[in-house]
Amino acid sequence: MREYAKVYTAFWADPSTRSMSEDARMLALYLLTCPHGNLIGLFRLPDAYAADDLQWASERVSKGFQELFEKGFCARDEGSAWLVILKYLKWNQFENPNVAKNAAKVFDLAPQGIAKSLCAQAILKFGTYLSEAFRKALETVPETVSETLSEPYRKPSLAKPSLAKPEPLGLTPFVEPPSRPDSVGEIFEHWQRVMNHPQAKLDDKRRKCIQAALKLGYTPEQLRTAVDGCSVTPHNMGHNDRGERYDDLT
Known part of the structure; x- marks a missing residue:
């Protein structure tokens, strides 16, 4: 569990942020700072975790996620509930080679899927201090896309990812x-x-x-x-x- 996270003040002035509903903005801020996150913005987050932390009803969480998916803020595998914040590394770049080395370990833990595929693209685009071995591993990550995706989004894209409606897992994590x-x-x-x-x-x-x-x-x-x-x-x-x-x- 991480102890802190960075959020730039530009978050509030960003046109994409300003176009979000109040709930979507709060959910985006939560994703950037929640204890489940890590240094690459790729982590497992079922609706129930967010509902419990935010003290929201599951329907409210589901609706907020759907808006964030549609706006290209994040993407999530429906089956595994692994989520990626697509431009997380643009604002949280690796500060030194040791951080990049730890990032490779975190990335390796994630299961194959659309979230990991999109994260690999993001690290290649925004990552710094990448070792040659890590870079090659990123380049060979298969572009796995869920069969539930609509036709326009069959090929992963950092510009506009989209996933099926997240599963409603209920308000409490003790299921x-x-x-x-x-x-x-x-x-x-x-x-x-x-x-x-x-x-x-x-x-x-x-x-x-x-x-x-x-x-x-x-x-x-x-x-x-x-x-x-x-x-x-x-x-x-x-x-x-x-x-x-x-x-x-x-």
Whole structure:
């Protein structure tokens, strides 16, 4: 979870911003500063997360997103709920090679889809300090487009992306019973994949750790997001005075 985000004062004077409805402007500002975001503007954000943070009804959130999609502020994969702010890097460029290196790690975590494809185009256009390997990886990202897109937008474009109406997921993020037995396995498998521990076992200690978090009220989505955040935290990944990784579920 990031602790701060930058918003330039020019945001309020931008013609695109001024053309938005009041709700769309507030939602755009939220996307730029929300705790789910990151240094490349590509992150998972179902309607329920925004509804809970903004304390809005799900219908209000859905309507706001639709306006932002139509105005080309952002785009989102309907299935995975991964979202990209299309010109985020125009105003938040990488400050040094280390930041660009971390950006490559964040980008690699995102699933293939229209959001990742559009983000790759944005990084190539606005990104700085890109390594040759990262640049080549960006250039080879497939231009995957959801079958639900209307015909004019079959080819991804930074100028005018458009996605199908976002799914209404309800007001509260606590939509899955924490006692669902399959949730434990799903979270463990996500941790295995993200942290690259394919041989790790779901022992009693790890199972109890996940179950305890679910009983506290955290959703499986929030726990997976926590794993993603840990994977891009330098201290946990071994960049500390001991040179040790702290990436176990416990």
